[in-house]
Amino acid sequence: MSTNQATGDPAGPAPERTPNGQGALVVEGLTKRFGTRVACDNVTFSVDYGEVFGFLGPNGAGKTTTVRTLGTLLAPSSGTAMVAGLPLTAENGVEIRQRISVMPEAPGLYLRLSVAENLAYFVGLYELPDGRARIERALKAVNLLDRADDSCRSLSKGLRQRVGLARALLNDPKVLFLDEPTSGLDPVAAREVHELIDALRKRGVTIFLTTHRLAEAERLCDRVGIMNTTLRMVGRPDELREQLFSKSLEIRTREPLAQPERVLAGLPGAESWHQTGDGTYIVAVSDPQLAAPEAARALVAAGADLLSLSPSQHSLEDVYLQLIDTDVEAQSR
Structure with missing residues (x-):
């Protein structure tokens, strides 16, 4: 079946934008190649301030490459982007990183250190002012203030994910990239992470969420983009259902x-x-x-x-399966 190329137009009523009309992320024709392999091709979309945007697709579809590029870890082969109000250029890399945070699937904590010691280490690494106040705010945001002195080794995986989220909040990011934040969590721990994401949304934090859990995306996301090297569609889940079925x-x-x-x-x-x-x-x-x-x-x-x-x-899973009919990672083996 033919697929629709996504546009950067927001679906429904326009979410909050900055005074100059720019969203938190504005991506135009972003392409990244590794030699002859195209990881993501001509990707165009926008994410508005205060929005939870879901980025869905199979393994090898280019999701992580897109996030790493927008996070300044990779240079795009072509295309442009605005990230948290700044053009995505090498010259702006440091300032962009000060305005965003990325929480990977594995939070990468130092298990011998306490929760507070882990956060203090990253406050120092990033040379953030008012470290004590930042740590307290971040722990309150993830409901872990009473576990500040606990060793990270003693925490469940769900609690470690919450510590990782606290670390990502230390710099008060304008855009928060979450990569599979509930991967491997049991339903109760996953629900707690969902509640934290809802709370961050209410605080106005812009969240870019990559996930394989389609029910999670349907519950949390204002809009979703479905990716398979190219961006197939962007819109609200209910809007995509109406377009496809x-x-x-x-x-x-x-x-x-x-x-x-x-x-x-x-x-x-x-x-x-x-x-x-x-x-x-x-x-x-x-x-x-x-x-x-x-x-x-x-x-x-x-x-x-x-x-x-x-x-x-029709669920978001039905939409996904209608659009994604190729296992990119399997083809590359």
Whole structure:
């Protein structure tokens, strides 16, 4: 199937922007090559201040390369970007890094040190002023102030992730890059990280989230970009579902309809229908809300024992699988 090239236009009402109209990230035609291999190609999107933006795609799709490039760790082969209000150039590298933070999947803590000692080390490394106050604010933000003197070795993986997030908050970043922050966490620990991300959103922190957990992205993200070397689509999850899938009703009856064509094809706004199982039918309609009451009346009039009737629900996973049909990493082996 053909895919849509993403645009940099924000979906829905415009989120907060700076006075000069620039978002937190504005990326135009970003491309990175390693020899003959293209890691990311002509990537264009924008992220607004205070937005949680999800970056999704299979392994090898170019997500990490894009993040490393925007984080000044790699130089782009071509294209331009504005990061936290600054052009992405070598000359601006130090100042950009002062305005952003990157939390990798493995937080890289010194396990023999306490939580506070780990944070103090990074305060000194980055030459941040008011270190004691910064550490206290960061620990409060992740609800770990009472664990400040605990050895990092004694912490669960979920708590270590929270320490890593505290470290990323030490410089009060304008943009926070989170790379798989809940990878390997149990459901309770993952939920705690989700709550922290929600709290950061409320504080106005811009979050760029890469994740393989599609339900996580659907819950947390204002918009998502789906990446597979090129950026396939950008938008709100509900907007992407509407673009990729036709509107339809799912109808379940106790027994198969004796004359489904007669009942279903005559529904107001019905465009097509098909049977997916004994007594289960999908009817494509122009407006599910208007068609549902008419469908219920028609089915009852036809003598059907109606079990359920509802708009068909497509998840972000359905959108992802519709767009991503290639395992890039497997092809490169």
